[in-house]
Amino acid sequence: SQQGEEDPQALSIQEGENATMNCSYKTSINNLQWYRQNSGRGLVHLILIRSNEREKHSGRLRVTLDTSKKSSSLLITASRAADTASYFCATVLNDYKLSFGAGTTVTVRA
Amino acid sequence: NAGVTQTPKFRVLKTGQSMTLLCAQDMNHEYMYWYRQDPGMGLRLIHYSVGEGTTAKGEVPDGYNVSRLKKQNFLLGLESAAPSQTSVYFCASSALAVYNEQFFGPGTRLTVL
Numbered sequence: 001s002q003q004g005e006e007d008p009q010a011l012s013i014q015e016g017e018n019a020t021m022n023c024s025y026k027t028s029i030n031n032l033q034w035y036r037q038n039s040g041r042g043l044v045h046l047i048l049i050r051s052n053e054r055e056k057h058s059g060r061l062r063v064t065l066d067t068s069k070k071s072s073s074l075l076i077t078a079s080r081a082a083d084t085a086s087y088f089c090a091t092v093l094n095d096y097k098l099s100f101g102a103g104t105t106v107t108v109r110a
Numbered sequence: 111n112a113g114v115t116q117t118p119k120f121r122v123l124k125t126g127q128s129m130t131l132l133c134a135q136d137m138n139h140e141y142m143y144w145y146r147q148d149p150g151m152g153l154r155l156i157h158y159s160v161g162e163g164t165t166a167k168g169e170v171p172d173g174y175n176v177s178r179l180k181k182q183n184f185l186l187g188l189e190s191a192a193p194s195q196t197s198v199y200f201c202a203s204s205a206l207a208v209y210n211e212q213f214f215g216p217g218t219r220l221t222v223l
Contacts, residue, residue, distance in 0.1 A: 031209055042114075042200055042214035043153070088152060092209060097168065100145075100152040 003027065003099035004089045012107045019076040021104040023089030024069075030092045032065060032072050037086045037103070046074075046087075079108045111136050114215035116201050122221045123191045131186040131218050133201030141204045142184040143168075143212065144176060146197040153200065159184055191222045 004025045013019050023032070031050045035043040049056045049065045049072065056063045062075040076083055086105045090098040117132045133142065140161050145153040155168030157176040165176045173195060175187045184203075188195060198219050202212040 033211065035214075040217075042216045043202075043212075044214070045211035048209075048211060097155055097158070098153075098212065100154075102150055102152040 003029075003091045003093060004032075004101035006087070006089055006101045006104040008104060009102070010105045010107070012109060013079055014109050015079060015081060017079055019079050019083070019106050019108075021074050021087055021106070023072045023074070023101055025072075025089075025091045025099075026070065027093065028067075032063075032092070033090045033098065034061075034063060034072075034074050035088045035090060035100075037088065039085070043088065076106075079106075081108050081110055084108045113137065114201055114203055114213050116199075116215040116218050118218060119216070120219050122223065123188075124223050125192060127191050128187070128189050129191065129220075130188075131199055131201075131220075133184045133186070133203075133215060134182055135184075135201075135203040135213070136182065137203060137205070137213065138181070139203035139205050139213070140181070141207070142178065143202045143204075144174070144184065144186045145200045145202065146170065146195075147200060147217075148197050156186065156199075191220075193222045196220060196222045 007022045033048045034046045037043045047058045060077045065072045086103040088103045090100045114135045143158040144156040154170045159165050159178040162181040177185045198217050201215040204212045
């Protein structure tokens with residue numbers, strides 16, 4: 001069963017706007033990771049946030065984690081056409097397994 | 111570095127046929143994983159390996175077998191393919207335990223008729 005669920009399922013924004021997507025999970029985690037998947041390609045790791053961290057930045061990406069609410073958010077600022085992709089959150093439940101959500105599909109319109 | 115590569119990229123099988131998917135990584139990673147991706151369901155872990163000569167079951171292992179005879183290679187086998195195994199298969203590797211990032215291959219699109 002999937003541990004994480006992303007919301008919304010799909011998002012369409014204008015180039016230059018910000019995109020926010022959320023991930024909720026069910027059980028306590030060690031860390032949470034976000035991945036991007038361009039159409040027809042493999043997943044690419046974006047950012048990892050540990051359970052004792054509340055916010056992390058990487059370029060135009062900002063991730064927050066609220067362990068009390070069991071939720072995380074990914075913000076992409078000043079979106080570009082190249083940001084069109086599916087975004088997945090993955091929670092770490094034990095040493096070897098990531099549990100992925102179903103993903104958020106982001107479309108950036110020119 | 112090529113990273114993680116998968117062979118083949120596409121394959122069409124008939125029900126009951128067998129095949130092997132090959133994953134190779136050149137990053138000297140200890141951990142390797144096989145996932146399947148179906149529409150609307152994200153990725154589900156099939157089998158994984160924590161080192162050469164080791165394998166373990168993931169979330170959806172039935173109908174699949176794996177082998178890790180060499181550290182750089184992780185093979186996924188389907189002994190008797192079924193239409194329910196139509197999916198996109200991804201291999202991934204990581205350097206340490208899953209607290210580190212996983213590196214993914216480009217995927218194999220398998221159709222079972």
